[in-house]
Amino acid sequence: MGRPWGGEHQPTTEPTVLRSETTPMSTAWDTYAETRPQRPVTNRTGQFTWWNWTQYPDHGPGTELLGQPQNVLDLGCGDGRNIAHLVSNGATGIGVDIAGLQVERARKRWSPAYYNELTFAHADAVDYLLRSEERFDAITSVFGAVWFTDPTVLLPLIVDHLTPGGVFAFSHEPPIQGCYGCQGSYIRPKGTGPPRVVRRWAYDGPMWFNILIRAGFVHITTDIIDAPDSDGVGTLLVRAERPA
Ligand SMILES: C[S@@+](CC[C@H](N)C(=O)[O-])C[C@H]1O[C@@H](n2cnc3c(N)ncnc32)[C@H](O)[C@@H]1O
Numbered sequence: 001m002g003r004p005w006g007g008e009h010q011p012t013t014e015p016t017v018l019r020s021e022t023t024p025m026s027t028a029w030d031t032y033a034e035t036r037p038q039r040p041v042t043n044r045t046g047q048f049t050w051w052n053w054t055q056y057p058d059h060g061p062g063t064e065l066l067g068q069p070q071n072v073l074d075l076g077c078g079d080g081r082n083i084a085h086l087v088s089n090g091a092t093g094i095g096v097d098i099a100g101l102q103v104e105r106a107r108k109r110w111s112p113a114y115y116n117e118l119t120f121a122h123a124d125a126v127d128y129l130l131r132s133e134e135r136f137d138a139i140t141s142v143f144g145a146v147w148f149t150d151p152t153v154l155l156p157l158i159v160d161h162l163t164p165g166g167v168f169a170f171s172h173e174p175p176i177q178g179c180y181g182c183q184g185s186y187i188r189p190k191g192t193g194p195p196r197v198v199r200r201w202a203y204d205g206p207m208w209f210n211i212l213i214r215a216g217f218v219h220i221t222t223d224i225i226d227a228p229d230s231d232g233v234g235t236l237l238v239r240a241e242r243p244a
Pocket residue numbers: 029030075076077078079081082096097098099102123124125126141142143144145148149
């Protein structure tokens with residue numbers, strides 16, 4: 001099956017070729033990437049790869065809700081830390097991110113010399129799916145593109161790109177009560193320059209349930225993972241399947 005962005009690993013010694021066009025949205029996410037600290041090299045138990053659905057280090061469930069996928073797509077993969085973990089456990093993975101800086105970091109961090117089943121694509125999630133014919137056993141998004149894209153546009157594409165019985169799972173912060181649907185926020189650059197705008201789609205578990213049913217998913221579960229500290233904001237974790 002074709003990989004729309006060439007699909008080959010970029011050797012880390014060569015300049016990264018960014019194939020996505022610059023848009024206000026990609027610029028905003030590049031600005032976000034510039035302001036983010038790099039993640040630690042190992043987790044608390046000294047592992048080089050791990051999965052984290054939540055906004056807290058070393059917290060929450062792992063990949064068990066994904067089963068044993070052979071191939072996985074991570075939408076809004078950031079520096080690739082989650083997808084690299086699944087690949088280190090035997091899956092083939094593609095991470096997609098709209099921010100060129102994140103993709104560059106991911107390609108450097110997860111060198112093809114060690115992670116030869118892992119590919120990163122610099123693209124908007126919707127554009128990527130529109131151009132890909134590949135089918136995946138699991139599609140994931142951790143505080144990623146699923147939170148930042150209109151679900152009426154993205155979900156039909158996701159269901160189409162899953163194998164029958166394939167798993168779709170994503171996480172994000174729960175919405176603020178009474179504030180649902182499209183929400184905007186500013187990302188301020190590190191130095192000078194205008195603030196950038198990003199949008200996210202805020203829904204709670206029952207709302208996601210209805211949205212996912214309408215998009216054709218089955219076996220939908222939604223859970224809140226409590227924060228490690230009782231004052232902290234929890235994490236909404238949603239899992240659904242394409243009908244078998
Ligand atoms: C909050 S970060 C989370 C990154 C990563 N999933 C993690 O857990 O560290 C959100 C990521 O989603 C990416 N993103 C946002 N909208 C996107 C879109 N429409 N298509 C692809 N990536 C997107 C951003 O560039 C950013 O890397």
